[in-house]
Amino acid sequence: MNNQQATSSGVSVIGLGAMGSGIARTLIEKGFTVSVWNRSRSKVDALVASGAIGCDEPVDALNANTHVIVCVSDYAVWNRIIQEHNLASHFQDRCIIQLTTGTIDDVQNHALSIHDNGGRLVEGAIMCYPRNLGTDEAALLLSGEPDVLDECGAILGALDAKWTSLGEDINQPSVLSRSLMSGLTGALMGLVNGAAICRAGGVPLDVFMKFNEGTNSILLAEQKRLIEAIRDGRTEENEASIKAWREGNQALNSVAASLGTDLTLQNAIQEVFQEGHRKGLDEHDLSALVDVFDPGQ
Ligand SMILES: NC(=O)c1ccc[n+]([C@@H]2O[C@H](COP(=O)([O-])OP(=O)(O)OC[C@H]3O[C@@H](n4cnc5c(N)ncnc54)[C@H](OP(=O)(O)O)[C@@H]3O)[C@@H](O)[C@H]2O)c1
Incomplete structure (x- = not known):
C-alpha cells in the first residue's frame, strides 16, 4: 500500500507488540479504520485478520492517516525506524501520538524532530496492561498542546x-509514569522478597498471603498520608520514627541472613535509612526521606 491519502476518520498504528496490537484491536472494536505496520509481518497479518489495513512499509502507515500512534519497545527503536525508512520528511501535517516508554532526553529530542518537520505531537505513557485498554481500568497519561490533544480526543x-x-510539559507523562512505577516496583519487589523469606523460613505462602492481604488497607492509608505529609511539609510528625523503621529493617536483615536469603534489596533500603540518619532525620516521619531521595530541595 503506497501513498494513500490521509483520512481524518482513520488512525495508523506503528508497532504491534503486546501493547501496539492491543491499541489497534481496541480501536478496531471501537469502529476506527486502522492501518498497521510492524517489523515482523506475522503481527500485521494477525491484525488484518481482525479488520485492520496492513501496511508494507512504515511510510505507508504515515501516509494512510493524519493521526499515527507509535508504540514500539523504546525510542532507540523508533529513531532507527525513522532513519532507516527516511520518515522525517513525512511528518509534515501528521499528528504523532507517541505511546512508547521513554526517558526525558528521548522525549525532548523526539518532540524537536517532530516539530522541526512540521508535525504535531501528543506525548503519552500507558499505565495499564493491553487488556485494560477501552475499559474502566485503562490509564493513559498524556501531554501536548491543548488543541492537539483536543483533535485526538476521539x-x-x-x-x-x-x-x-x-x-x-511533554516530560510529565514520563516523570509521572516512572514515579508510579517506583511505588509499584518497590512494593512488589518487597513482596517477592517477603515470600522468599517465608519460603526459606518454612512459613506457608498461604499464611503469608492471608496476612499480607490484611496489610493492604493499612498500606493504602499510609501511602495517602505520606504523600500528603510531603506535599504539606509535615514530615516531622510521626507514630513511627525513621530510627524505628531502620531498626526494624535491621532486624529483617538479621532474619534474612540467618535463613540465607539474598540481602541486596534490604541493604539498599538500609543505606537509605543510614543517609536519613546522617542528615539528622532519625526522629522524623518516614516521609522525611523525601530529602534523601531529592537532596536538591
Ligand atoms: N505491554 C505492557 O503491558 C505495557 C504497559 C505499559 C507500557 N508499555 C510500553 O509499550 C511499549 C511497547 O511495549 P510492548 O509490550 O508492546 O513490547 P513488545 O511486545 O516487546 O513489542 C515491541 C515492539 O517493538 C518492535 N521492535 C522492537 N525492536 C525493533 C526494531 N529493531 N525494529 C523495529 N521494530 C522493533 C517490535 O517489533 P517485532 O514484533 O518485529 O519484534 C514490537 O512491535 C513499550 O515502550 C512499553 O514500555 C507496555
Missing part, C-alpha cells in the same frame, strides 16, 4: 474514556 477516548491531560 482516538484517546476510545483507548481510555477518562484519559488524563498533564498539560503542555
